[in-house]
Amino acid sequence: MSALHQSWPMPSAPRPIVVIGTGGIVKDAHLPAYRKAGFTVAGVYDTDRARAADLAREWSIPTVFGTLEEAAAADAVFDVAAPPVAHAAILSALPEGATVLLQKPMGLDLVAATAIRQVCRDRSLIASVNFQLRYSAMMLAVADAIAQGRLGELVEIEVHLNLVTPWHLFPHLIPNPRVEIVSHSIHYLDTIRALAGDPKGVFARSYGHPSSRLADTRTTAILDYGETLRATLSINHHHDFGRRFQDASFRVEGSEGAAMVKLGLLLDYPTGEPDELWLAAKGGPWEQIPLQGAWFPDAFVGPMANLQRFAAGEDATLATHVEDAWRTMALVEACYRAATAPATPIPTE
Template sequence: MTALRQQWPMPSAPRPIVIIGTGGIVADAHLPAYRKAGFEVAGLFDLDQDRARTLAAQWDVPHVFASIKEAARADAVFDVAAPPVAHNAILEALPEGAAVLLQKPMGLDLAEATAIRDTAQARGLTASVNFQLRYSAMMLAIADAIRQGRLGELLEVEVRINLVTPWHLFPHLKPNPRVEIVSHSIHYLDTIRALIGNPQGVFARSFGHPSSELVDTRTSILLDYGDRLRVPLSINHHHDFGRRHQEASFRVEGTDGAAQAKLGVLLDYPAGEPDELWLAPRGGPWEQVALSGAWFPDAFIGPMANLQRFAAGEDDVLATRVDDAWRTMALVEACYSAGNTPGTPIPQP
């Protein structure tokens, strides 16, 4: 089998990183990924100074900044892992022209995304958003298989999530008026955009669940790519009936071949299972592709590597730059708008 690209190239001269925000995602993904990549983390800042100091001690980070102003004076690339409601204010505090990676989502709605984009552009920031699933080994490999023509004309892209997500690990989501699409399915929407471009439109609806305090935790989406390419997403975070029929799959199928990925981290999150990728030509057989890394934490290396390489002139494209991320947020907004539209009435006798 011809080798498939699975990793983003590394910068030839990596710059130190300052991380703003020290929540669970930093401990579970950012810091492990950066250590594995050999990136230097020069310091941390969080309004909760005790939490920042504890995390710095655990990961041998040499400095905890006392304020955002002090952090902004560092000669570094900034990794903003704070809640999205704080992103715009943080961007205003960073030096003009800085290189910045923003944790997803890019705000909680399109208005916030627009404000973040405009602030980044006004301050001349080289800014991108940490939509890391598209940088995972399995998704980079699928993208490369598509580029090589191994799947032929694409006819199907389907995401199926049917499992139990421990929402209690994310208490900050409770007051949000939007949860599932903007906090979870946004990963799939962004990755689909990266693989096949922007849809023409969307049909979507999200649903709550009696066991959850969150406003919505289940979603059905159908992306409109015309009359040949079918792109459905079926998302259920409450399948609590044992492991046998739980599923976290991402399938891409064409006239000549198919790819099927297992998003292992979502099964028994956060412990997870190994990611898997399988490819088959038309008629089979299926062959498993050995993966060079997992979605968590390895895919978190890619967005930072791309940002640093782009800032240094080594990459021509900043894949998840804020104006491209805005388009993912626009798709999210369209999903919510579609969910507020009643279904077509059924003709009555």
């Protein structure tokens, strides 16, 4: 039985990276991943100069740019890790034809995503979005198992979360009218698209919670893939009753085999537990597949490697190109629109 592909190949001649935005995700994921991969971070920029300088000292980054214009003048690949509301303006300041990775989401709604896509088109940017879950070792392995035919015809994809997410770590989400799907479940929607393609439609509901000031933190969704493949999400971020029945799983079943993924990062986030991948052939035992990396930070290597290889002509496809990322945003938009649709009344007679 052949081994499963778990990592993206590296560019043969990596270019230096300039990071725009120095928030927690950069410190916790981008920079650790880039150091591990051997990428050079040539400089950072943030509107908060002091924060950028502190991060540069901590990570031995040689340059802290004073303005966005100075950062944009660098001969580098740009990693835009700023809030999505700033993406269009930052992209407009970059050189035409620049190579750029955008932190997800691609705007907060489809209108913003469409505007971002248009800026990329107008400026001929080689741009992708950092939907990194599909690049994780566990999900690349699942995708390879599907491609090898180990699972047969797909019949089930289920994402099930029942856990506690420390939303207090993300106070910037409080004013947003949309939270859970566009900021969290977007990862699962994008990964399901990577595994199964685009659904024909969606049924969805999102809910708030009495303990939270956020607009929505729980989601139920069914993706319509026709008569054979059932794809569902059941997401609850408020199961605050101990670890025993908490769960963070991604289940993929086919006619000939099945895969179970444990999203360990989400259990006791941000400390997390180890990710896990288990495979079983029909009629056979479950086998745990050793993983070559974790979702955080290792999966953040893949989007940058794919982007640089695509820009250099080494990859024929940019998996999370802004054009493909727009399709993920369209699915997010469809979920929110479905959430406002009236339920079918129950007959009374």
